[in-house]
Amino acid sequence: MMPESGNPVPATLPLLVELGCEEIPARFLSDARMQFGERLDQALEEAHLLRAGEATPLQTYSTPRRLVAFVAQILQTQLDKVEELIGPPAKIAFDASGAPTRAAESFAAKNGVKSNELLKVSTPKGDYVAVRKTTPGRPALDLLAEIIPSVIECLNFPKSMYWLSKSGPRFVRPIRWTFALLGADDRARTVQFEFAGVRASDRSYGHRVLGGGPLVIRSFAEYAQKLRANGVEFDPAQRRRTVDSQVKEVLDNVRLRIVPDPELEQWIVNSTEWPYSIMGRFEERFLALPREILITVMRDHQKYFAVEDEKGNLQPRFVTVLNVDGDRDGVIRRGHERVLRARFSDAEFFWNADQKIPLRDRLPLLEKVTYQAKLGSYADKVRRMQVMARALCEVLQEQGSMTLEGAAAALRAVELSKCDLTTQMVQEFTELQGVVGGLYASAQGEAQEVSDSIYDQYKPVNLEDERPRSLPGAVLSVVDKLDSIVAGFSVGLQPTGSSDPFGLRRAGNGVIKVMIEVLPSLDLLELLCGILDPRSGLIWAGDVYGEVARFLRERVEFYLEEIGGLRRDTIRAVAQSHAGWSPPARALQRGLALERIRDTDDFLALSTAAKRTRNILEKSATASDRSTSGINEALLSAGPERSLYEAFQKAQVQVRELESKGDYAAAFLALATLRPTVDSFFDSVLVMDPNVDIKANRLRLLDELRSTVFSYLADLSQVAPETSSKTVEKNAP
Numbered sequence: 001m002m003p004e005s006g007n008p009v010p011a012t013l014p015l016l017v018e019l020g021c022e023e024i025p026a027r028f029l030s031d032a033r034m035q036f037g038e039r040l041d042q043a044l045e046e047a048h049l050l051r052a053g054e055a056t057p058l059q060t061y062s063t064p065r066r067l068v069a070f071v072a073q074i075l076q077t078q079l080d081k082v083e084e085l086i087g088p089p090a091k092i093a094f095d096a097s098g099a100p101t102r103a104a105e106s107f108a109a110k111n112g113v114k115s116n117e118l119l120k121v122s123t124p125k126g127d128y129v130a131v132r133k134t135t136p137g138r139p140a141l142d143l144l145a146e147i148i149p150s151v152i153e154c155l156n157f158p159k160s161m162y163w164l165s166k167s168g169p170r171f172v173r174p175i176r177w178t179f180a181l182l183g184a185d186d187r188a189r190t191v192q193f194e195f196a197g198v199r200a201s202d203r204s205y206g207h208r209v210l211g212g213g214p215l216v217i218r219s220f221a222e223y224a225q226k227l228r229a230n231g232v233e234f235d236p237a238q239r240r241r242t243v244d245s246q247v248k249e250v251l252d253n254v255r256l257r258i259v260p261d262p263e264l265e266q267w268i269v270n271s272t273e274w275p276y277s278i279m280g281r282f283e284e285r286f287l288a289l290p291r292e293i294l295i296t297v298m299r300d301h302q303k304y305f306a307v308e309d310e311k312g313n314l315q316p317r318f319v320t321v322l323n324v325d326g327d328r329d330g331v332i333r334r335g336h337e338r339v340l341r342a343r344f345s346d347a348e349f350f351w352n353a354d355q356k357i358p359l360r361d362r363l364p365l366l367e368k369v370t371y372q373a374k375l376g377s378y379a380d381k382v383r384r385m386q387v388m389a390r391a392l393c394e395v396l397q398e399q400g401s402m403t404l405e406g407a408a409a410a411l412r413a414v415e416l417s418k419c420d421l422t423t424q425m426v427q428e429f430t431e432l433q434g435v436v437g438g439l440y441a442s443a444q445g446e447a448q449e450v451s452d453s454i455y456d457q458y459k460p461v462n463l464e465d466e467r468p469r470s471l472p473g474a475v476l477s478v479v480d481k482l483d484s485i486v487a488g489f490s491v492g493l494q495p496t497g498s499s500d501p502f503g504l505r506r507a508g509n510g511v512i513k514v515m516i517e518v519l520p521s522l523d524l525l526e527l528l529c530g531i532l533d534p535r536s537g538l539i540w541a542g543d544v545y546g547e548v549a550r551f552l553r554e555r556v557e558f559y560l561e562e563i564g565g566l567r568r569d570t571i572r573a574v575a576q577s578h579a580g581w582s583p584p585a586r587a588l589q590r591g592l593a594l595e596r597i598r599d600t601d602d603f604l605a606l607s608t609a610a611k612r613t614r615n616i617l618e619k620s621a622t623a624s625d626r627s628t629s630g631i632n633e634a635l636l637s638a639g640p641e642r643s644l645y646e647a648f649q650k651a652q653v654q655v656r657e658l659e660s661k662g663d664y665a666a667a668f669l670a671l672a673t674l675r676p677t678v679d680s681f682f683d684s685v686l687v688m689d690p691n692v693d694i695k696a697n698r699l700r701l702l703d704e705l706r707s708t709v710f711s712y713l714a715d716l717s718q719v720a721p722e723t724s725s726k727t728v729e730k731n732a733p
Helices: 027-046 103-110 140-153 220-229 236-252 262-269 285-288 291-301 331-354 363-366 378-399 403-416 426-430 435-443 448-455 472-491 504-517 525-532 544-564 568-577 584-597 601-620 642-658 665-670 675-684 692-710
Strands: 012-023 056-061 067-076 081-089 119-123 124-136 173-181 275-281 305-308 314-322 370-372
Touching: 012 027, 012 220, 012 370, 012 403, 012 675, 027 140, 027 262, 056 236, 081 119, 103 124, 103 403, 119 262, 140 173, 236 262, 236 314, 262 568, 275 331, 285 291, 285 305, 291 305, 291 314, 291 435, 314 331, 331 426, 370 544, 378 403, 403 448, 403 472, 426 448, 435 448, 448 568, 448 584, 448 692, 472 504, 472 692, 504 525, 504 544, 504 584, 525 544, 544 568, 544 584, 568 584, 584 692, 601 665, 601 692, 642 675, 642 692, 665 675
Parallel strands: none
Antiparallel strands: 012 067, 012 173, 056 067, 081 124, 119 124, 275 314, 305 314
């Protein structure tokens, strides 16, 4: 077959690559598969082994023991590379008689050709001599032997290991086999390479228990057939479908359902090669334990799905997914039931034993529980949190959003919040800290608001998580996280780059989410000032206000982008305005209002004027020009200059009134009405007047316009139009 150009269509072959190793941890597998595919695809493209202009999707698969990539078509041989190297101008390369000059001969020799092989090419700059060099393409089989090991070596994991020598390549687990097959059936060829002491072959391996010996592979179709015949479903999407259908099948007969748990399902898909679901039972007496404890034991410790009825009532059953092809005699099921019975018995014992010492009597025990080596005990942390909580509750009471009873509940919750760390239940099941405290508080007669607040104290753990259910719970969540942030910064534990060992970014995100969604009227900067004020009674190591304020601002900007959906320049405009980024809830409201109006013609023109104003002031205004002496109305000329002064004075009052009502959209619309007056001023008035006093007065006029209008609710000079045109700065010096 010949294409229209007359050149033959390049021959293509399928490529199948498998990397076999010991079991990869489930939490690493999805990312490893994605990396493997992306890096191999990029390497093939850089090596020019993919057809130009054609989408050749690379498919990836994985099981705990293998990473797999398949490309239906890659070039059997690279296309020849043709380069045209431009040399000296033709008039220099050849003399009047057309004979090559010294310049032409030097250029030809440098590129390994004879001077009579030089070409003449036309360029926008004139005629030049050139050399056309053709580099033959290399066979894909040879290139792949270099590409694949480099791709494997570039895979990153949170934790890696070496097993040959400390200087050798590292990988998440020891590699046991590799193969790469180029072509299929009779045309199949094995790519010869070696990585970490393992030489590639044409063999794969089935399930560790269900599989037979080595499997000779000659095509992707044969690969799929032989692996499935040997107990390996290599496609994680198919494993997920299998798990879903099997779980539904084992529960349909009893009209029950699993408690939804996408994370556990993902873990199971990434931990099995041949999933098989079974249902087990446990004694009904264990249902007397709180639902949260039972589910945590089943989920986090045994990787079982909890089971409930149609009304959401937990049932004395569980579903587990095996990595075998069945359990015909129920031996495996009975084993799992024995293990779960022992786990539940432990939890039952801890529950009963912990009740003998109520939370309120555990406060002295916190003195012996270390929070952080430089920050003392959890008792120290609770004392700091109590100081913060009292101040926060006072502000909320002054605002009328919290009652005396609510404040009392918040302070009681703060006092008891960390006591569950001394219980046997939390020491055994650390995932339940906070939750256990809330459950124990409820069982020990504490008020519902107190127990709910303790239960919710670690919420939200991320921006998608639920927030605390009550106002006292929000107070506890904020002071806990703020203490972690300020205390962490005070002893040098602030995040650096991708490192955040103290989890302060997560804590900061939680503070901002609660502030915006539960405590919208709170000014975070004022709260921070109060915390760091020596009169608060809190003692910190060093002055960290600036660092913490910048950190919290970054978290606000992150929320505005990720949850608020604001554009980056909108966020900058809001954060760098006179109104600032705190309270965060108001910053979000201003950002959303700005997004609705920012692309209108009037507002874009006003944004352009704001940029011009900023540029003029930055280039031309001195400190004396920006003095606080104010604008001298007597020096204002009649017409556009006085009209601008009167218009922005009126707009300033109007914007303040609308701001007090929280109507930011109307406030921005009011600003947009200034456009004609501002345009007229810049078209007609020369700011840099030869008269020094008039110039200084006009600069003060622009400075006040910038600070009270252009930068008040949002710094309009930060807003970038979708398309920009060059603006002539008539007033630039």
